[in-house]
Amino acid sequence: MALPKANSDFRVVITGASSGIGEELAKQFAEMGYSLLLVARRVDKLEQLAHSLKQKHAVEVDLYPCDLADRQARSKLKAFLTTIQVSVLCNNAGFATFGALQELDPEREAEEVEVNAVTVHDLTIAVLPQMIARKSGAILIVGSTSGHQPTPANATYAATKAFANSFAESLHSELKGTGVSCTLLAPGPTRTEFTEIAGISKIEGVGGQLVWVSADRVAKQAIEGMRCNKRIVIPGLLAQVQTVGGRYTPRVILLPILKHVFSRLKS
Numbered sequence: 001m002a003l004p005k006a007n008s009d010f011r012v013v014i015t016g017a018s019s020g021i022g023e024e025l026a027k028q029f030a031e032m033g034y035s036l037l038l039v040a041r042r043v044d045k046l047e048q049l050a051h052s053l054k055q056k057h058a059v060e061v062d063l064y065p066c067d068l069a070d071r072q073a074r075s076k077l078k079a080f081l082t083t084i085q086v087s088v089l090c091n092n093a094g095f096a097t098f099g100a101l102q103e104l105d106p107e108r109e110a111e112e113v114e115v116n117a118v119t120v121h122d123l124t125i126a127v128l129p130q131m132i133a134r135k136s137g138a139i140l141i142v143g144s145t146s147g148h149q150p151t152p153a154n155a156t157y158a159a160t161k162a163f164a165n166s167f168a169e170s171l172h173s174e175l176k177g178t179g180v181s182c183t184l185l186a187p188g189p190t191r192t193e194f195t196e197i198a199g200i201s202k203i204e205g206v207g208g209q210l211v212w213v214s215a216d217r218v219a220k221q222a223i224e225g226m227r228c229n230k231r232i233v234i235p236g237l238l239a240q241v242q243t244v245g246g247r248y249t250p251r252v253i254l255l256p257i258l259k260h261v262f263s264r265l266k267s
C-alpha cells in the first residue's frame with residue numbers, strides 16, 4: 001500500500017497548510033483519521049484549522065509555524081522532522097511571481113527559489129531515511145503545469161516548478177521497491193489565494209469551470225494518486241492539455257506565445 005495507514009503515533013506533515021491546496025489536504029487527511037503536523041507562517045490560520053480538525057475528527061494536530069524561505073528556521077524544522085515519526089510528507093508550500101525578472105524584487109525571487117525548490121529538497125531528504133528504514137512512507141511534491149516548460153515573465157516560478165516536477169518523477173522511479181512512494185501533483189489553475197498573492201487576481205475565474213479547478217478536488221485527486229502510487233497527478237482538463245502542450249510543442253513556437261500571454265497577466 002502506497003499510503004501508510006492512519007496511526008496517531010505518526011504525522012502527516014503538510015507545508016503551506018494555512019490556505020488553498022494545503023488546507024484541503026489537511027482537512028481530507030484528518031477526515032481519514034490521520035494525525036497532522038501543519039507548517040506555514042500564519043499562526044492564526046493554522047490555529048483555527050487545527051482547532052476545527054481536532055473537534056471534528058478527534059485527531060492529533062500539531063503546528064510548526066515557520067518561514068520556509070528562512071534557511072535557519074528551515075534547518076530547525078529539518079532537525080525536528082528527524083525526531084518525530086513522519087508517515088506522509090506533503091511538500092505543498094509555494095508561490096509565484098510574474099513580470100520581467102529585472103523589474104521584480106530580487107529578495108522575493110530568492111525566497112521563491114528557497115520555498116518552491118530548496119525546501120522541497122531539504123524536507124524530503126530530512127524524512128527519507130526514517131521512511132526507508134521503516135519500508136513505509138509517502139511523499140507528495142506539489143509542482144505545476146508551469147514546470148513542464150520555460151515561461152517568460154514567470155521565469156523563476158517555472159524554473160522552481162521544473163525542479164519540483166523533475167525531482168518528484170525521479171524519486172518516484174528511484175524509490176520503487178523501498179516501500180516508500182513519491183507522487184508529483186502538477187495542477188493547473190486552481191482557485192486559492194495563489195493569484196492574489198502573485199498579483200494576477202484579474203485572471204481568477206476567467207474561463208470558468210473548464211479552466212479552474214477547486215482546491216478540494218485537487219487535494220482529493222492528490223490523495224487518491226498517492227494511494228495508488230501514481231507517478232503524476234494532473235487535475236483538470238486544461239492542466240492536462242497544458243502538460244501535453246508544454247512538453248511537446250517546439251520551444252520556438254511555444255515561447256513567443258507564452259511571452260505574449262504571461263507578460264500581460266500582472267494586474
Ligand SMILES: NC(=O)c1ccc[n+]([C@@H]2O[C@H](COP(=O)([O-])OP(=O)(O)OC[C@H]3O[C@@H](n4cnc5c(N)ncnc54)[C@H](OP(=O)(O)O)[C@@H]3O)[C@@H](O)[C@H]2O)c1
Nearest residue numbers: 016018019020021040041042068093094189190192193194
Ligand atoms: N493555485 C494554482 O493555480 C496553482 C497551480 C499550480 C501549482 N500550484 C502550487 O500549489 C501549491 C499550493 O498553492 P495554493 O494554490 O494552495 O496557494 P495559496 O492558497 O497561496 O497557499 C500557499 C501556501 O504556501 C504557504 N507559504 C508561502 N510562502 C511560505 C513561506 N515563506 N513559508 C511557509 N509557508 C509559505 C502559505 O502559507 P503562509 O502564507 O501562511 O506562510 C500557504 O499556506 C504551491 O506550491 C503552488 O505553486 C498552485
